[in-house]
Amino acid sequence: MQSAVIASASATMKELFDFVDEGLAESDCDHTFRHTLRFLESHNISPEPVLQWLQHAGGYCDCEVIMNAEDVFDFANPTFDKPTQ
Numbered sequence: 001m002q003s004a005v006i007a008s009a010s011a012t013m014k015e016l017f018d019f020v021d022e023g024l025a026e027s028d029c030d031h032t033f034r035h036t037l038r039f040l041e042s043h044n045i046s047p048e049p050v051l052q053w054l055q056h057a058g059g060y061c062d063c064e065v066i067m068n069a070e071d072v073f074d075f076a077n078p079t080f081d082k083p084t085q
Contacts, residue, residue, distance in 0.1 A: 010077055012043065012045070013073055015039070015043075016036065016039050016040070016050075016065075017065070017066060017069075017070045017073070019035060019038075019039040020035040020036055020039065020062050020065050020066055021066050023035035023038075023062065024062055024063060024066065029061055029062050029063035030061075030062075031061040031063075032061055032062065033047075033051060033054075033061060033062060033065075034062060035062045036050075036051070036054070036062055036065055053069075054069045057069035057072035057073065058072065
């Protein structure tokens with residue numbers, strides 16, 4: 001059961017990173033969590049624990065979520081299946 005929860009959370013984090021990346025492709029970072037918060041709200045996810053983890057991983061705004069926190073996530077989850085492009 002725990003591995004299913006971790007896999008689900010991992011998939012959601014990858015969705016978050018993709019969403020933020022797409023948002024930043026449309027408009028430059030305004031040094032807030034604008035896209036991150038929009039994703040979390042649309043998925044009914046409490047922002048506090050996610051933002052805390054993102055900041056701990058070096059993500060203090062949307063562009064840093066992509067540049068820093070996603071790398072930390074990928075390093076911590078090397079066996080997570082990444083979608084092929």
